[in-house]
Amino acid sequence: MRPSLRMIGALFGLLLCFGVAQAATPDRRMAITFDDLPWASLDPTTPLPATGSVPPAIDAAHARLLAKLVAAKVPAIGFVNASRLTVHGQQQADRVALLQAWLDAGLALGNHTASHVDLHAVGLAAYEQDILAGDAPLRTLLASRGQVPQWFRHPWLRTGRTLAEKAALGRFLTDHGYRIAPVTVTHSDWIWAAAYRKALEHGDAATQQKLRDAYVPYLVRTVAYFEGRSQALLGHELPQVLLLHANELNADTFDALVVALRARGYRFVTLDEALRDPAYQRPDAYTGPLGTSWLHRWAMAEGRPWTFSNGQPTSPNWVLDLAGVPAGSE
Numbered sequence: 001m002r003p004s005l006r007m008i009g010a011l012f013g014l015l016l017c018f019g020v021a022q023a024a025t026p027d028r029r030m031a032i033t034f035d036d037l038p039w040a041s042l043d044p045t046t047p048l049p050a051t052g053s054v055p056p057a058i059d060a061a062h063a064r065l066l067a068k069l070v071a072a073k074v075p076a077i078g079f080v081n082a083s084r085l086t087v088h089g090q091q092q093a094d095r096v097a098l099l100q101a102w103l104d105a106g107l108a109l110g111n112h113t114a115s116h117v118d119l120h121a122v123g124l125a126a127y128e129q130d131i132l133a134g135d136a137p138l139r140t141l142l143a144s145r146g147q148v149p150q151w152f153r154h155p156w157l158r159t160g161r162t163l164a165e166k167a168a169l170g171r172f173l174t175d176h177g178y179r180i181a182p183v184t185v186t187h188s189d190w191i192w193a194a195a196y197r198k199a200l201e202h203g204d205a206a207t208q209q210k211l212r213d214a215y216v217p218y219l220v221r222t223v224a225y226f227e228g229r230s231q232a233l234l235g236h237e238l239p240q241v242l243l244l245h246a247n248e249l250n251a252d253t254f255d256a257l258v259v260a261l262r263a264r265g266y267r268f269v270t271l272d273e274a275l276r277d278p279a280y281q282r283p284d285a286y287t288g289p290l291g292t293s294w295l296h297r298w299a300m301a302e303g304r305p306w307t308f309s310n311g312q313p314t315s316p317n318w319v320l321d322l323a324g325v326p327a328g329s330e
Contacts, residue, residue: 025265026227026236026237026265027237028227028237028240028264028265028266028267029239029240029266029267029268029269029273029274030185030223030239030240030241030242030261030266030267030268030269030274031075031077031239031240031241031242031268031269031270031271031273031274031275032074032075032076032077032242032244032268033076033077033078033079033153033181033183033241033242033243033244033271034076034077034078034079034244034245034246034250035078035079035112035153035243035244035245035246036079036081036084036112036116036245036246036247037078037079037080037081037084037098037099037102037109037112037246038054038062038080038084038085038095038096038098038099038102038246039054039058039061039062039084039098039246039247040190040193040245040246040247041058041197041247041248042054042058042084042095043084044083044084044085044086044087044088044089044115045087045088046087052092052094053087053092053094053095054092054094054095054098057200057248058248059094059098061247061248061251061252062098062101062246062251063101064251064252065246065250065251065254066101066102066105066107068251068254068255068258069105069107069254070105070106071255072254072255072258072268073268074258074268075106075107075108075268075269075270076107076108076268077107077108077109077110077151077181077270077271078099078102078107078108078109078110078246079109079110079111079112079151079153079181080099080109080110080111080112080134080138081112081113081114081115081116081134081155082113082114082115082133082134082136082137082138083114083115083116083133085099085137091137096137096141099141100141103141103142103145108151108270108271109138109141109142109149110138110149110150110151110152110153110181111131111134111135111138111149111151111152111153111178112134112152112153112155113127113130113131113133113134113155114130114131114133114134115130115133116155116156117130117155118155118156118158119154119155119156119158119159119160119161119165119169120156120158120160120161120289124160124165124168124169127169128169128172131152131172131173131176131178132176135149135176148177149177149178150177150178150179151178151179151180151181151271152173152178152179152180152181153180153181153183154180156291157183157186157290157291157292158289158291159180159284159286159287160287161287162287163285163287165287166284166287179275181241181271182241182275182280182284182294183241183242183243183293183294184226184230184238184240184241184242184293184294184295185222185223185226185240185241185242185243185293186222186243186291186292186293187218187219187222187243187313188314188315188330189215189219189244189245189247189249189250190245190247191315191319191320191323191325191329191330192211192215192218192249192315192319192323193245193247193248193249193250194322194323194324194325195207195211195319195322195323196208196211196212196215196247196248196249196252197247197248197249198322198323198324199211199322200248207322208252211249211319211322212249212252212253212256214316214319215249215253216253216256216257216260217260218313218315219257219260220257220260220261220264221313222312222313223240223242223261223264224264225311225312225313226240226293226295227240229293229295229296229299229308229309230279230295232308233295233298233299233302233304233308234279238274238277238279238280239269239273239274239275239276239277240274241271241274241275241294279298280294282298282301283298283301284297284298284301285297285300285301286300286301292309293309296308296309314330315330
């Protein structure tokens, strides 16, 4: 039977709609980064227990996070605070082993300074010395794998109080072989993690579950917000760079987060691939104290009003209360 003109027209319309839908789907890519390796809650000043410097619960959570990264085939990078490798100035083999396991999993490592200092508080000279203190053990560890440090992440995302200070730091980093790792998706996982750690300490399984159930949707809402900011500023969705922290909450929810982000169309890429988008060549002229997204920084450099950054999702009051954080701290 020959198809009628009406059937042909309907088929053409369906194909056209499908093509438009395909063309309208953004190419969503994301680089996943973790700060405060080997683990956010490892303290360099606590008494050294006889059983080793890494508590079994942290060792197990670290293993869970690595297993989920490997299973999801996510090429993440972790940024190391070298002082967390030590107890009272003595490097601990079991803490270094956490980083070795990270490298064994095929993941990357970068420099987050030795002691997570605040550039705006200590000044450029002290900050540069802390970068070098973080570089030494990291460079030794990477050399055993035929690698060198390449990426630097500012603690607190504070990048300089003046343009001159920012430029001087940029030259210092370049001279030592580093590239700055920006962040486009910022949030308050540290608040959620503090609440979760308290629930773990109290053995409160119901609150732990409540936090896990609410946390991933909060992150996804935040990602959606920055998708909109990217479209508003750049006219397209750039490859996002998500900052997470090495903590128990992210270890226990990372698989759910990957599922949620893939449902939004994301594929996961290296930091290097993400930064090939031309938007990352824009100047970062922000000199304020807020640890804010590079999308907000670029907007301010263009003279956009502060209202451009309005509307970012915040943590609910019940999470702030659990964490012991006053409202307005985000």
